[in-house]
Amino acid sequence: MSTAIEAGAAPPARPRRRPIPAAALAAAGLAALLLLWEAVPRLGLVSATMMPPPSALPAVFMDELRSGAWTGAILASLSHYLAGLAVGAGLGVALGVAAGMSRAFEAATAWIVRVLRPIPGLAWVPFAIIWFGVSTRAAVFIIAVGVFWIVFFAAQGAVRGVDRDLIEVADAFGFRSARERLVKILLPAASPGILVGLRTALGQAWMAVVAAEIFGVAGLGQRMMQASSLLATETVVVYMLTMAALYGLFDAGFVALQRWALRWKA
């Protein structure tokens, strides 16, 4: 041990304090929350129905998993999520890019945008049900509306902000059609901004999934509502955490993809 060598020589050095790693602090914080959460119902401060303790969750989760309800709900929600995201983000990127490229298109749609944009996605629920019934298509519609504007404005702004000098490079090398401009310059140059919008949309779409399913379309949201009406609050918490995990998974995956796609950035 090195202390033996130093002993007696210099005055005892003050032990240097290593900073605690951030991951350790984060884990400790989470553990503290779980302990507190466990303690409150156990000490009888609140009934276990009002606040089901975390220790009760694994068993409930296993039941849900065994009955197939969990897997079924996830698959249903994921299909709504992906379809709604694809439709909303696809249209958002396409129309946003068009608005960013063409002053005429932007001007023609300016007032339409001004009227429709402030309407919250959930305000479309009545029409979603009237048009599509309580169906997958209604859920997809609500999710698509929920993400459309985020992506639309991100794409429009990103395309508008493309450096004119780079467009001149395309012109100077003879690439002057709108299609060549779009593919060779505008889309790649706007991709960082569009990806930021898509990442926000990824989160927004989960909210819309729950909202759509609470109105009865099969999936995580519907399963939560059923459990809540039976006061099976442990089940509700299991699905809340499931959603958090799914969102985390998608976000992490997207960030990895984004980092790869933008590896050219300094």
Place this chain on the structure above:
Amino acid sequence: MESVIDIRGLGLAFERDGKRAEVLRGLDLSVARGSFVAIVGASGVGKSTLLRVLIGLAEASAGSVRVSPRGAERQPVALVFQDARLLPWRRVVDNVAFGLEGSGLSRAERRAKARAALAIVGLADFAERWPHQLSGGQRQRVSLARALAVEPEVLLMDEPFSALDAITREGLQDELTRIWAKTGKTILFVTHDLEEATYLADRVVVLAGAPGRAVADHIVEAPRPRSRGDARDEALHASVRHHLGGEELRDGAGV
């Protein structure tokens, strides 16, 4: 001698804020095939505008511009901008291959040509880098390679070295001289630096006035290879200064 560029009575004017601005008027210029011509003049005299007309980024409002390539090049002229203007999302080799897209070549063939052009500018080992990993001088060399890759008859250069530090600039000037000798391209080189012009070019055309026109046309006699001392052709400098009539040459930006 056969000319590759013929400009007759070129005029260019545009409307800005309801006011008519005339940039060039009555400009005549013929450029011999394979020659190295420098265009000098003060900022705002229309030097860059002239190049923009030749590459098709600006439209002449009067006169005619004719570029006569020897063969049937897809792109008889190529432009090197003042700033490198590389596309940051493309690797160096794909930046150089940019102008070859749409030429009917396969991706592998385009990349092979791009690598050859990178070798000419001494950056063969940088093909797979991203532009942000290069120095300013290297970026400008990639930009030169991008223009060379399309194998143009005429290389237009718009103050290509003005944003670089002095040492890098001198290195690139020498390299450009070597590339010119090796490839036999016609080079039209815009600069506001008279010494740069007389060090590099066979012929120096001076633009002056508003709207700009050619006020002087000098043949640079100094034999090649030149030393930088030759560039101090005092008689030529005095004559050019006389034509410019006190207009400030060295004021950075250019047009």
